Amino acid sequence: MGSGDLPAVLAIERAAYPYPWTGAIFQDCLRVGYCCWVAEDASGVIGYFVLSVAAQEAHLLNLCITPQLQRQGLGRRLLRQVLRLAREHDARSLFLEVRPSNTAALVLYRGTGFTEIGVRRAYYPADDGGRENAVVLSLSL
Ligand SMILES: CC(C)(COP(=O)(O)OP(=O)(O)OC[C@H]1O[C@@H](n2cnc3c(N)ncnc32)[C@H](O)[C@@H]1OP(=O)(O)O)[C@@H](O)C(=O)NCCC(=O)NCCS
DSSP: OOGGGHHHHHHHHHHHOSSOOOHHHHHHHHHTTOEEEEEEETTEEEEEEEEEEETTEEEEEEEEEOGGGTTSSHHHHHHHHHHHHHHHTTOSEEEEEEOTTOHHHHHHHHHTTOEEEEEEEEEEEOTTSSEEEEEEEEEEO
């Protein structure tokens, strides 16, 4: 992912998430040198992920497939690339947070071997004006 990809990335982000990241968040991720990758087909960007690795711990901060192309195995393929990259950077564990209501993501992560290690209370904004917990998942690499 480069800054030139951000318009396409943001269009997908806004279509895919109820509370999307802003352009400034993606720009910060690029600036600090996180592993920011896009997946492309002939039409352009169709998905992306943002991964940070420090002190042998990797953290998957975002993984997204454009809504029109979801449920075709692309999320799983992109997650495989995340795992490869995390291992290449010598990470021993991969962590992520997910909304308990995000069935698609939970099926994907649990099917890949992630296990639930905790809950962050009131982590995400929610539609009722309140907050939703985050489930913290980890995978040993
Ligand atoms: C989560 C996400 C990346 C999955 O990508 P995808 O390309 O749709 O997923 P895949 O087609 O590779 O499917 C992966 C697994 O999840 C399952 N799955 C996908 N969507 C599902 C849904 N809506 N309900 C139930 N299971 C679902 C698939 O059946 C598959 O399981 P299987 O391999 O056991 O058959 C995608 O839904 C997405 O971008 N969502 C919005 C952004 C998001 O929430 N990201 C995760 C933040 S933590």
